[in-house]
Amino acid sequence: MPIALRSFAFGLLVAAPVLAQAAGTSALVIGINDYTAVPSLDGAANDAQDIAAALSRNGTSRVLLLTNRDATKANIVNAWNTLVRDAEPGDTIFVTYAGHGAQLRELKAGDERDGLDEFWVLPGFDPRNLRETWRESVFDNELNQWFTEAGKKGIKVVLVSDSCHAGGMDRAVKGKTRYVEFGNSRALSELLAMVGGSAGTSSATEPESRTPENVTMLAATAEALPVPEVVIEGKSRGALSWSFARAVEGKADRDGDGIVTRIELEDYVMSTVRMRSESLQNPVFTPVAARSADESLFEVNHAPALASSVRPAEKTSRRPMLRARELGFEPVLPLVVTGTDVVPDNVEPAANAYEWDATTGLFRSPNGDVVAEKVSAFTVNDIVSKFILLDFLKAVAEQNPGKVAISPEKQVYHAGEHLKFNTSRGVYRNMLVFNLANTGEVQLLDLVVDGRPQLKSPLKEMKVVEPFGSDHLVVVASNVQLEAVGRAIERGVNPKELLAALSQRIDGTDSSIAILPLYTRSK
Secondary structure: OOOOOOOOOOOEEEOOOOOOOOOOOEEEEEEEEOOOOHHHHOOOOHHHHHHHHHHHOOOOOOEEEEHHOOEEEEEEEEHHHHHHHOOOOOEEEEEEEEOOEEEOOOOOOOOOOOOEEEEOOOOOOOOOOOOHHHEEEEEEEHHHHHHHHHOOOOOEEEEEEEEEOOOOOOOOOOOEEEOOOOOHHHHHHHEEEEEEHOOOOOOOOOOOOOOOOOOOOOOOOOOOOOOOOOOOOOOOOOHHHHHHHEEEEEOOOOOOOOOOEEHHHHHHHHHHHHHHOOOOOOOOOEHHHHHHHHEEEOOOOOOOHEEEEOOOOOOOOOOOOOHHHHHHHOOEEEEEEOOOOOOOOEEEOOOOOOEEEOOOOOOOOOOOOOOEEEOOOOOHHHHHHHHHHHHHHHHHHHEEEEEEEEOOOOOOOOOOOOEEEEEEOOOEEEEEEEEEEEOOEEEEEEEOOOOEEOOOOOEEEEEEOOOEEEEEEEEEOOOOOOOOHHHHHHHOOHHHHHHHHHHHOOOOOOOEEEEEEEEEEEO
């Protein structure tokens, strides 16, 4: 879009050594790919293993990991009861779930704003055999009751639910969606009667819509929207789970004081989920606002080894920053080419790769989205270089994501629509704002040097025009001088040249990056 003006086998992971949180935190981590009677998933077990490892590395004293067939209702209940029994007042229990979600009309009239109860679908749940399998589910009412009881003991709970319940998607992606649609069959009425009469739900003392005071919940998206699995670093993942794991590793600790506050976690997760899901998701926090400005959720351990990655001149009171290559960045793009013998520069074959069909001219992301059209042998290298540059920027942003707001906020923008955006440089003196168009063109939007705007008319609005695909609005904020880079963009650079310039300037420095994916289509 060129710019126009205007098993009961827990996996028990023990951190070595046990550090900051040994006496105060424990976790129940659940991830389900393999189901008996509903479609399988690809990334939920990856999510659970990643989160469990991150929690253990950070010093969580006890992590109970349940994946696939081990994630039975009995094992989940036993694991939860074990953690609550052994916890002390003031402790925190993390509960994370990655897998299918589903909906059913509410078990108690007036209990839900939307008239629907949500539940986790466990591996043994079979809607064709509910009398035998209905217990292999976990309803939100049950979780509410469990967490309320934990609160009476003075235990805090952080719940991360990377599943979805309903909704349609505006973009066609090939990844699986974490939702099971059961419809309004007689079988569901039977399930409703069974669950409504079970001790696990009918005795709940508070409506599910009232979040217990001891609970902070992160949901992958609003209840009416889908949660697709996306490709992150070559693997099928849930964007919320990936982001939470990075937060636990300490990347959400913006001020480096060893404590992640609710506000820090919210800022980090909102930015990184949107970036890593390519604007398919906006996570939801409950309660909506932090209970206080300094509400702390958990402690983090910043390994001393990270300090060696920081340039001596860049050391500040903030936590150290890794270089992009230390975070796994390599200047090569996984790409499958069809319809031509042309091999673009800096590509390699791989699973979950980008795809370029020279016959149709379409360039697709690993998620299946059309990110560029009318791509020829003469233009493909700029497209490849664009996504290599984005990989670099995402690695930097993973450590310190910035902020950018857009209106209206949509999964897809259509020809002729206008969109406005606001950027922020936060605590930094310098800011560079540019658009990476779906053609590979780099377009300067704004430049601030030592707090002073450098452009007479910085662009704050764009209009969707051909060709269509995916643009990426990028905001770089830093105390490092960025004027030379901005002037180079103004004169004209390609993505490969911009990668070299930004690498020299900001790699390993205290800089923030905001990336806003914008997907465009014709009417």
